[in-house]
Amino acid sequence: MIRIAICDDEIGTCSDIENMILNYAKLQALQIDTEVFYSGETLFKTIENKDKYGLIFLDIQLLQLDGVQVGKQIRERLGNEKISIVYISSKETYAMSLFQVRPLDFLIKPITQKTVNETIDKYIRLNNLMKNDFFFHIGKSIQRLYLDEIFYFACNGKKIEIHTDAGVTTFYGTMQEVVEQVDGKGFWTIHKSYIVNSSYVSIYKYDAVQMTDGTILPISQKYRKLMKSCLTELYRKE
Known part of the structure; x- marks a missing residue:
C-alpha cells in the first residue's frame, strides 16, 4: 500500500492530481490510497498525529502555513526525513527556497498525467518499493x-x-x-x-x-x- 497526500487550496487541482494518481494505480495494478487536504495546517496536524504518508504533493502558495513552512516543520520539528515531498507551483521562483526541505521533485502547474506518472515512478524506484x-x-x-x-x-x-x-x-x-x-x-x-x-x-x-x-x-x-x-x-x- 502506498499512501499519498495531496495538499492544495484549489479544489480542482486536488481533484485533477488525485484522478491522475488513481489512473496510475489502475494501469500499474498498484494499491494506492489518497487523501486530500486544502490547507497546510490540516495536513501538518494529521502528520503530527502519526498518520503516515509516503509521498505528498504539496502546493507552495497556501494561505497561512504555506508549503515551504509545512515542509520545514515536517523535517525540523517532527524530524521526519522519510516522507517524500513533491512541491507544486505556478511559479518557478521558489526553487532555491526549497533546498532545506530536500524535496523529491518540484512541478510547475498545470500538472499532467505524464509528470505524475514519472514522479511516482521515481518515488517507487528510490524507495525500492517493488523489491518485495x-x-x-x-x-x-x-x-x-x-x-x-x-x-x-x-x-x-x-x-x-x-x-x-x-x-x-x-x-x-x-x-x-x-x-x-x-x-x-x-x-x-x-x-x-x-x-x-x-x-x-x-x-x-x-x-x-x-x-x-x-x-x-x-x-x-x-x-x-x-x-x-x-x-x-x-x-x-x-
Whole structure:
C-alpha cells in the first residue's frame, strides 16, 4: 500500500492530481490510497498525529502555513526525513527556497498525467518499493523469491506453480494465499487459476494476455471489464 497526500487550496487541482494518481494505480495494478487536504495546517496536524504518508504533493502558495513552512516543520520539528515531498507551483521562483526541505521533485502547474506518472515512478524506484519477497513452504522449509522475478502464478489443483525465467517452482497452497502477498504489488488476477505480473505481459487482448516468454493465458469473463478499462487507458497514454 502506498499512501499519498495531496495538499492544495484549489479544489480542482486536488481533484485533477488525485484522478491522475488513481489512473496510475489502475494501469500499474498498484494499491494506492489518497487523501486530500486544502490547507497546510490540516495536513501538518494529521502528520503530527502519526498518520503516515509516503509521498505528498504539496502546493507552495497556501494561505497561512504555506508549503515551504509545512515542509520545514515536517523535517525540523517532527524530524521526519522519510516522507517524500513533491512541491507544486505556478511559479518557478521558489526553487532555491526549497533546498532545506530536500524535496523529491518540484512541478510547475498545470500538472499532467505524464509528470505524475514519472514522479511516482521515481518515488517507487528510490524507495525500492517493488523489491518485495514472496514466501512459500516446500516441505518443512520456507522458500523465498523476489516478486519481480515472477512471471505469473498458476493454480493446478491443490498446487501453485510459480513461473520464472529459471523455470517452474511448485508448492501446496491456494490462490487466495498468493493474493494476500501480492495484492497491490503489480500483479493482476485475470482468472481463478492465474495471477500475472503486469511487468511481464507483452500483448493484451480482450480474452487473453501473452507473457514475455510466449505463454498465452486466458482472461475469464469475471475480469474482462476491469482489464478492458485498464487497457483503454494504457493505449490512450501510449
